[in-house]
Amino acid sequence: MNRTIVAATVVAAGAWARAASAQTTPEASEQRDAAPCARPADADAIVRCALAASPDLRIARAQADAAAGRRQTAGVMLPSNPNVVAVASNRRRPPPEEASVLNWSVALQQEFEIGGQRAARIDEADAAAAAQVRRAKVAEQEVAAAALAAYYEALAARESLRFATELAATAQALATYADARAKEALVAGIEADVARAEAARIGLARFEAERRATEARSALALLLDVDRERLVLPDRLPPATTPALPAGSLEDRALGLRGEIAAADMERQVLEHRLALVRRERVPNPTLSAFLERGEINDRIIGVGLSFPLPLPSPVGRSRAGEIAETLAQIRAAESSQDLVRRRVRMEVARALSAFDSRNAAATLFPRDLLGRAQADLAALREAIASRQLTLREGLQWQRSLIELLQADIDVRLGQALAWVELRRVVGLPLAGASGGKP
Numbered sequence: 001m002n003r004t005i006v007a008a009t010v011v012a013a014g015a016w017a018r019a020a021s022a023q024t025t026p027e028a029s030e031q032r033d034a035a036p037c038a039r040p041a042d043a044d045a046i047v048r049c050a051l052a053a054s055p056d057l058r059i060a061r062a063q064a065d066a067a068a069g070r071r072q073t074a075g076v077m078l079p080s081n082p083n084v085v086a087v088a089s090n091r092r093r094p095p096p097e098e099a100s101v102l103n104w105s106v107a108l109q110q111e112f113e114i115g116g117q118r119a120a121r122i123d124e125a126d127a128a129a130a131a132q133v134r135r136a137k138v139a140e141q142e143v144a145a146a147a148l149a150a151y152y153e154a155l156a157a158r159e160s161l162r163f164a165t166e167l168a169a170t171a172q173a174l175a176t177y178a179d180a181r182a183k184e185a186l187v188a189g190i191e192a193d194v195a196r197a198e199a200a201r202i203g204l205a206r207f208e209a210e211r212r213a214t215e216a217r218s219a220l221a222l223l224l225d226v227d228r229e230r231l232v233l234p235d236r237l238p239p240a241t242t243p244a245l246p247a248g249s250l251e252d253r254a255l256g257l258r259g260e261i262a263a264a265d266m267e268r269q270v271l272e273h274r275l276a277l278v279r280r281e282r283v284p285n286p287t288l289s290a291f292l293e294r295g296e297i298n299d300r301i302i303g304v305g306l307s308f309p310l311p312l313p314s315p316v317g318r319s320r321a322g323e324i325a326e327t328l329a330q331i332r333a334a335e336s337s338q339d340l341v342r343r344r345v346r347m348e349v350a351r352a353l354s355a356f357d358s359r360n361a362a363a364t365l366f367p368r369d370l371l372g373r374a375q376a377d378l379a380a381l382r383e384a385i386a387s388r389q390l391t392l393r394e395g396l397q398w399q400r401s402l403i404e405l406l407q408a409d410i411d412v413r414l415g416q417a418l419a420w421v422e423l424r425r426v427v428g429l430p431l432a433g434a435s436g437g438k439p
Contacts, residue, residue: 039232050147053225060136067129074125083109107291115283124273131266138259144431148421150220156414157213159236164206171199237413257428268334275327348426359416366409
């Protein structure tokens with residue numbers, strides 16, 4: 001009896017464990033899938049996760065699949081399905097030779113295209129599918145650039161917040177120290193007020209840094225489709241470096257690589273193929289028919305037929321003149337749009353290259369040894385003020401200069417990273433796998 005109860009308990013416990021495992025498996029699997037994106041190792045991981053989570057990219061790829069479906073439709077060989085026509089009638093002959101006979105006829109009709117319409121439809125569908133694929137590539141590049149920009153902004157905001165938090169604690173301690181000295185009449189009251197004002201200014205800067213960090217973290221979490229609270233990022237931006245530019249003219253590379261230019265060119269090709277299709281559709285489609293008929297008393301009739309639609313001039317009939325004129329105008333607009341895209345790409349390359357050179361030049365003003373000494377000098381200033389080796393006024397003035405230097409270094413490194421991302425985007429270089437050459 002006891003062994004039976006124990007066995008039943010073990011079986012029930014095993015069933016409960018399996019049910020609990022089945023219920024928690026999807027959620028645990030989802031957490032495991034989201035874990036790499038919640039703890040991105042580098043910029044390449046950011047790009048991969050952003051591309052996997054982007055609704056814009058999914059829409060573009062779905063539209064490319066739809067274009068492939070239209071290509072399959074365009075490849076159908078017959079313009080319409082065959083028609084079968086069946087007719088039955090009762091033939092009566094009056095006296096004196098009275099008779100009643102059932103007459104019937106069956107006809108099979110099929111329309112054919114003889115003007116090359118199918119080939120023109122296939123060419124148009126191929127061009128439209130290729131254009132949609134290029135638009136998907138453009139969307140992929142834009143999503144990757146936006147994700148990298150959000151990543152670097154989040155890192156810069158996180159580093160600025162950490163720096164501002166440390167400064168706020170130090171400024172508050174100095175203000176408290178100045179108040180105590182003012183009460184002992186060791187410093188003028190105005191110096192204590194200046195210290196308190198400096199502490200308030202740094203406190204406001206900390207609140208602003210906290211706001212920017214929260215916004216940047218939220219924006220990046222949305223792009224990666226992860227929980228903001230679970231997102232784990234590095235504490236600081238990468239050190240400033242000067243990546244090597246690709247060899248040759250960047251403008252020529254951009255004109256050859258940018259997906260927008262290729263998409264605009266393919267849009268023009270789609271319209272050209274559409275024009276060829278409309279012109280070929282003016283050719284009448286013949287209809288071939290074959291029929292079998294029983295007539296009179298017991299006659300058997302077998303025959304074939306051929307029919308053509310009769311073209312009429314516009315505006316009486318459909319001559320496709322209006323559609324041809326419309327497509328020609330669209331082709332001219334597409335050519336102008338293609339030229340406009342080329343001009344915009346040239347302008348973007350010029351601006352991105354100028355910003356890249358400017359940011360790199362600015363980075364040379366912040367050598368690593370100077371920044372290291374600035375951080376050490378901040379700590380030394382606090383000790384000098386506390387030991388009364390410096391007056392409070394001088395110490396606060398020097399502290400502000402060092403704070404501005406260190407904060408400017410964060411801004412310059414952020415600007416350099418964003419400039420490198422923008423330059424790669426406008427030139428058309430891949431953003432995934434570029435972490436080795438980025439700042």
